[in-house]
Amino acid sequence: MTTGRPAGYSAISNYSRVEILHLVQDRPERTVSELVSATKLHPNTVREHLQRLIDDGYVVSKTENRTTRGRPRVLYSATDGVVARSAVQHRRVRAAAERGDLMRRVIPGAAPDLEQSALHQIDALVEDLVDAGFDPLVDEDELTVELTPCAHASAQASHREVLCSVHLGIMQSVLSAADGPLSVDGMRSSCDPRECIVQLLHASQTP
Structure with a gap:
């Protein structure tokens, strides 16, 4: 890709x-x-x-x-994808959605349960994470994004709190720019500081 x-x-x-x-x-x-x-x-x-x-x-x-x-x-x-909007970010979000739609048309498989706008958010999020050096594993049923192993956490262990905060902020910005029902709910707690699983939230799940 x-x-x-x-x-x-x-x-x-x-x-x-x-x-x-x-x-x-x-x-x-x-x-x-x-x-x-x-x-x-x-x-x-x-x-x-x-x-x-x-x-x-x-x-x-x-x-x-x-x-x-x-x-x-x-x-x-x-950038937050809403008030502080970046033309660069929005171009990449649109391009990721187009590539994602193309892949889903040409690769056979079960129809995803998520609506198109949510899929476009995941398309944009995955591409941004890959560009940032991650190898994300997305579970569309559980709405989780696994970023383990996190190379950033290993290389900058003393700055892990700042790194996690920045990465979560970027992820939310990308999801907002893609304009769909998903948002970042937070990071799952783990005893292993190298393990990173981000929980997403669908708007229908919001109390």
Whole structure:
């Protein structure tokens, strides 16, 4: 399956970019100076990381509306698929849905129980996870996404809490951008820190 990115390309394989993404997920509309202060990175390095995240559809930017004199600042937010929308992310979501529909037409098998909009969400989610370096295993009946083994958890064990938070945020953003009934319910608890199973929730299951 081809997604159009160079082999091995992943904006979130670098922990500095993960840290920046975590900051803008936690609080949107941050400036470069705020991110520099939080990360202790050089301003040019922060700008380069932000551009990489924008190119991959994880971050969007806008120029603030100033009512006073002075140069308007550029504000950065994590994409959420709803309010902070990325054209890059939406192109990939649409392309993933088209590829998924094609695969389901040409590969024989039982008709899936999920409606088309939910299947399109899973198509987009799987492609994004593969691009990020995961090998996801989706159970469409249980609505789980198994990401074990998690290479990120092994390589960045000391930052596992931040990594998990960022990855769950990205997954929710992709699902929202695909516009269907599924959302991220959370991560299943496990005694093994390398084991990662994400639970999805169908809108019909919401109390």
